[in-house]
Amino acid sequence: MNKExxxxxxxxxxxxxxxxxxxxxLQQKKPRPDQADYSSWDQTEEAYQKEQAQWLKKxxxxxxxxQQSDE
Known part of the structure; x- marks a missing residue:
């Protein structure tokens, strides 16, 4: 580095x-890790798959x- x-x-x-x-x-878009919702950690694989299928359907x-409204 020089003196400048x-x-x-x-x-x-x-x-x-x-x-x-x-x-x-600034506001964060994602919740902070200490604010995470861990209420469904005891969820079974079957319940998880069902929930994911419902989400995907929506x-x-x-x-x-x-797409229909854009046409």
């Missing part, structure tokens, strides 16, 4: 710290409806 870089370095670090703090204040139905 050393002069600007503290200012750049301050800006970087401010940027990091800004991003920490997704396919919504996709079909969207």
């Amino acid at each position: 870089d050393d002069k600007n370095r503290p200012d750049k670090l301050d800006k970087l710290d401010k940027l990091i703090e800004f991003f920490k204040t 997704v396919k139905q919504a996709k079909r409806e969207k």
